[in-house]
Amino acid sequence: MKGFVLATQFLTRLPTPRVAATAHDFAASIRWFPAVGLIVGMGVAGAAWAGAWLDAWCGAQAGLVAWVAITGALHLDGLADLADASGAAHRDRARLLAVLADPHLGSFGAVALAVQVLAKLVLLHALVAQGALAGVVLVPFVARIGPLAWARWIAPLHAGLGARFAGVVRGRDLALWAVALAVAALRCPALLLAVPGIALWGGWIVTRIGGISGDGHGAGIEWNETVLLLGLCVEARLWS
Incomplete structure (x- = not known):
């Protein structure tokens, strides 16, 4: 269970017991991300x-606040950094890496953050209003299967966090979570949108x-979560 504790410490701000871990232990914790x-x-x-006891918008806002609070806005930070770097990618690789390493928020990152937060708020509102919150439980789980696929199949950009995760994801790890996704999709077929979503992002x-x-x-x-929320909204609308 060490990997699960390390993954919880990294991905959330939830209290966890202290564990002794090596660099390999931390890298291997990616297997527990889902x-x-x-x-x-x-x-x-x-x-x-x-x-939602008050109204749908209050429910959506409460859900969004919980999302940010639990994760510590970790993935939103990555979205902003990547948006800024993508804006500089037309120059050269050195400029892209420099912007990616810069902790300051640029205009591309600010816009990406605003759009993403608004998208989640609106989509959560739609799901609350349609009484379709059950699928929301599964969205962050399914979205975190993506890093396992990307770590296994995409070369690291530089000697950073992506490089630490490279090479630790085994075929059986992906197979296990693929089966879990298939089971979850029996309840919410829209969750299968994760497959093209993961491929498109990669x-x-x-x-x-x-x-x-x-x-x-x-x-x-963040991309996966938005795609899945949208898919659940469409699914709930079709079944209503």
Whole structure:
């Protein structure tokens, strides 16, 4: 269970027991990312359900606040950094890497953050209003399968977090979470949108950025979550 604890410490701000770990232990904790996503999903759905006692917008806001609070805006930070770097990618690789390493927020990052937060708020509102919060529990879980695929198949962009995760994801890890996704899709078929979502993000990373990084993983999780929320909204509308 060490890997699960390390993954929880990295991906969330939830209290966890202290564990002794090596660099390899930390890297291998990526195998537990989807499991941690399930905890995030339960927190988000629970907060949205409680807020919905007032009205749908309050529920959506409560869910969004819980999402940011539990994750510490970790993936939003990656999205902003990658958006800024992508804006500089037309120059050269050195400029892209320099912007990616810059902790300051640029205009591309600010716009990406605003659009993403608004997208999640609106989509959560739609799901609360349609009484379709059950699928929200599974969204962060499914979205975090993406980093396992990207770490296994995409070369690291530089000697950073992405490089630490490279080479530790085994075929059986992906097979296990693929089966879990298939089971979850029995309840919410829209979750299968994760498969093309993961592939599209990986293709964009390779062609636009040139390799995967920690920011690429974080931004990809945000992309997956938005795609899945949209899919659940469409599914709920079709079944209503």
